[in-house]
Amino acid sequence: TISTITMSSFAQFARNSRKIVGIGRNYADHIKELNNVRPTEPFFFVKPMSSLLFKNQGPVLLPRGVKVHYEVELAIIMGKELKDVRESETDRIYDAIAGYAVGIDMTARNMQEQNKKKGLPWAAAKGFDTFQPISDFIPKEKIPDPHNAELWLTVNDQLKQQDNTNLMLFRIPRLLEHISGIMKLEPNDIILTGTPKGVGPVVHGDVMKAGIRVDGKEIAEGLMEVKVEDRQGGYEFKL
Amino acid sequence: TISTITMSSFAQFARNSRKIVGIGRNYADHIKELNNVRPTEPFFFVKPMSSLLFKNQGPVLLPRGVKVHYEVELAIIMGKELKDVRESETDRIYDAIAGYAVGIDMTARNMQEQNKKKGLPWAAAKGFDTFQPISDFIPKEKIPDPHNAELWLTVNDQLKQQDNTNLMLFRIPRLLEHISGIMKLEPNDIILTGTPKGVGPVVHGDVMKAGIRVDGKEIAEGLMEVKVEDRQGGYEFKL
Ligand SMILES: [Mg+2]
Ligand SMILES: [Mg+2]
Ligand SMILES: [Mg+2]
Secondary structure, eight states: OGGGOOGGGHHHHHHTOOOEEEEOSOBHHHHHHTTOOOOSSOOEEEEOGGGEEOTTSOOEEEOBTOOEEEOEEEEEEEOSOBOSOOTTOHHHHHHHEEEEEEEEOOEEHHHHHHHHHHTOOSHHHHHSTTOEEBOOOEEGGGOSOTTSOEEEEEETTEEEEEEEGGGBSSOHHHHHHHHHTTSOBOTTOEEEOOOOSOOEEOOTTOEEEEEEEETTEEOGGGOEEEEEEEOOSSOBOOO | OGGGOOGGGHHHHHHTOOOEEEEOSOBHHHHHHTTOOOOSSOOEEEEOGGGEEOTTSOOEEEOBTOOEEEOEEEEEEEOSOBOSOOTTOHHHHHHHEEEEEEEEOOEEHHHHHHHHHHTOOSHHHHHSTTOEEBOOOEEGGGOSOTTSOEEEEEETTEEEEEEEGGGBSSOHHHHHHHHHTTSOBOTTOEEEOOOOSOOEEOOTTOEEEEEEEETTEEOGGGOEEEEEEEOOSSOBOOO
């Protein structure tokens, strides 16, 4: 079962994962910085499993013609199936969560902006290979209150994002009510809970580091470092 | 390996599948019927694995407040990894395809229309549980030319969709160049190649049947029949 997950087995674990769900616009200041409209209910996109990038699996690759942004997020790792759960059923919800991870929801921002204008899916802009770097598995006990933890991200050791998860507009029970009322959540599913303010571009040669702190203390499993490189070949985005 | 897939093992096979990619707007008359713009290059959305519905797994469930449309499509089942393939590499492409299936890309049309207007993802509108009924696995040999097969769908035995796959705007090699240049395709991945004209709503109590004919002959593995019922509980869409 999920409770036996260790750091070393997480890549194997996530290879059995079937779904990556990304929540959009869940921090007010991030909504403002992209001039987006605040949602009246949660919404999500789906990232393909092929976008996952584990520790030491290599760099994030920037597709040709694409402006790529980082978005550091708290990831929920499901441990049990959850279907049609209500926000108020917090015991059932937290019992179904196996633990957490830090994820960087890499986003092809210029493609996404064009797709938004045209009313097209976000799938490609969110789904390139290597677009979902993820930390080791963080056992649930290490983050006793997932709405009181500090996410951070640096690029070339310059601080870009640093905010507390208490700024989430829709909290985890509300997110899981929304998602599980549409699609059943299954063990090993990964849910990205949205990014705080400070998103921005990366270019070839950059190094991203990210992590999560509880009570000012770094959670070792959440620490990640990943290089950024230009991708050779493949799809080229043209406006 | 994939070549050993039999009808009875397909549900197991697809449970190992990691990605469902749906191509949008790939038949001219379907683009017209929804007043959509013809794309200058292929585009896709990603459906969650949890939306898959195999033969005899039960009905398609209609979420509350949602107008659900059927879209019959030729599904490609991948047998080998494919990454950054060029349209011209047809041998490599067809060698990487394990076979086909008939799929019904169920779509929450009113949600999708609202999401298009707001520039939001299509993931929820395409991703409800049971929204991806799929036939048995069709070995590659049974459809020697995937661009010369007739897709059909009936609702309550009334013919709603019937068109030849030779009407695809972007053919399979072009689709696979596009997708594999963004996300590597992996064995067991499922690609929906778009729907011909004739899409429309289903309501509680309806029965959908679908299939595919080659040279006027029904392919047994492609035959499917699935009921439609209202879903109890879960997400309710409100305009
Ligand atoms: Mg994000
Ligand atoms: Mg989408
Ligand atoms: Mg479709």
